[in-house]
Amino acid sequence: MELWYTEVQTDNVKFSMRVKETLFTKKSEFQQIDILDTYDFGKVLVIDGWTMITEKDEFIYHEMITHVPLTVNTNIKNVLVIGAGDGGTVRELLRFPSIEHIDMVELDEEVVLASEKFLPFTSCKLRDPKVKLYFQDGIKFVEGLENKYDLIIVDSTDPIGPGEGLFTLDFYKNCYKALTENGILVNQGESPYYDMNKKEMQRANKKLKEIFPICEVYQYMIPTYPSGHWFFGFASKTLHPVTDYNEEYYKSLNLEDQYYNEEIHKAAFALPNYVKNLLKE
Numbered sequence: 001m002e003l004w005y006t007e008v009q010t011d012n013v014k015f016s017m018r019v020k021e022t023l024f025t026k027k028s029e030f031q032q033i034d035i036l037d038t039y040d041f042g043k044v045l046v047i048d049g050w051t052m053i054t055e056k057d058e059f060i061y062h063e064m065i066t067h068v069p070l071t072v073n074t075n076i077k078n079v080l081v082i083g084a085g086d087g088g089t090v091r092e093l094l095r096f097p098s099i100e101h102i103d104m105v106e107l108d109e110e111v112v113l114a115s116e117k118f119l120p121f122t123s124c125k126l127r128d129p130k131v132k133l134y135f136q137d138g139i140k141f142v143e144g145l146e147n148k149y150d151l152i153i154v155d156s157t158d159p160i161g162p163g164e165g166l167f168t169l170d171f172y173k174n175c176y177k178a179l180t181e182n183g184i185l186v187n188q189g190e191s192p193y194y195d196m197n198k199k200e201m202q203r204a205n206k207k208l209k210e211i212f213p214i215c216e217v218y219q220y221m222i223p224t225y226p227s228g229h230w231f232f233g234f235a236s237k238t239l240h241p242v243t244d245y246n247e248e249y250y251k252s253l254n255l256e257d258q259y260y261n262e263e264i265h266k267a268a269f270a271l272p273n274y275v276k277n278l279l280k281e
Contacts (some may be wrong), residue, residue: 005036005044009196009226015051019043023118025045028110041224043119045086047111053064053086054224058122063086064220064268065232069151069184070096071250071265072239078177082138082166084155085111093153094125095255099107100243102131103149109135124132141170145178152179152253154187167200169207176211178238181224185235189217192275193227201231205279208235216241217279218268220259231275242269 003019022058024035034046042055042167046251053061065087070076077100081089085106093099104126106112112133115123126133134141138154152175156166166187175185188203191197201217207216212235219231247262 030108060259066092067260074249079151080149086115087126091125105134105138135240142174187233189231189233
């Protein structure tokens with residue numbers, strides 16, 4: 001008997017992977033968590049029926065969510081990560097020598113525990129001495145904070161269920177206050193392709209532009225996300241992601257990345273016309 005996992009990406013589009021076995025399944029207090037071992041994509045983390053990461057292509061997501069801000073502000077020391085229970089974002093942050101401390105706030109401890117057991121390729125740095133884990137609501141965590149973090153990464157699910165509050169105007173305002181003078185906010189910015197994702201991309205970008213003087217979106221290509229064409233938001237008080245990019249600093253690190261490089265950084269901000277038009281609406 002063949003076993004398949006099928007993600008319903010729209011009412012008319014499905015994406016399927018052939019599965020070797022189910023490694024983990026649990027309904028937590030907040031969501032349904034599944035970890036599958038698949039033939040072509042390796043181990044896969046699925047939350048509420050949506051693919052979060054796969055062993056095959058997670059490096060694309062995690063390099064792009066971290067390397068872009070860290071090569072614009074090369075003196076990032078204190079970081080707040082909201083979400084990211086699989087650990088991949090923390091793993092990539094700790095490859096940069098400037099990082100001194102990371103506060104990671106994940107609502108659902110079960111995601112972290114399952115990732116540590118079944119996804120060591122992403123969770124391997126979650127217990128590093130530079131990392132402090134908080135299992136609580138990231139929305140409430142940032143309330144009242146001022147001038148504390150050089151970088152805030154909102155590594156969230158889509159704006160449905162537990163992740164919905166991470167796309168609100170009030171949350172972004174609190175993030176702005178929590179950032180230092182040269183602070184940067186990077187958020188999971190959805191996709192411009194299918195209608196549901198497109199609307200959320202537009203809404204998030206519009207809200208950030210109301211708060212931050214510098215606000216851009218940048219793209220990456222990831223095969224297992226709906227349409228494969230996805231975005232992060234980049235918002236800053238003072239630094240521009242292209243004009244303030246420090247190419248020489250990145251070269252000096254000799255990181256040997258799988259996806260990110262100097263050309264990718266610049267090209268990620270060169271948007272197709274249909275995306276530019278969407279962001280103007």
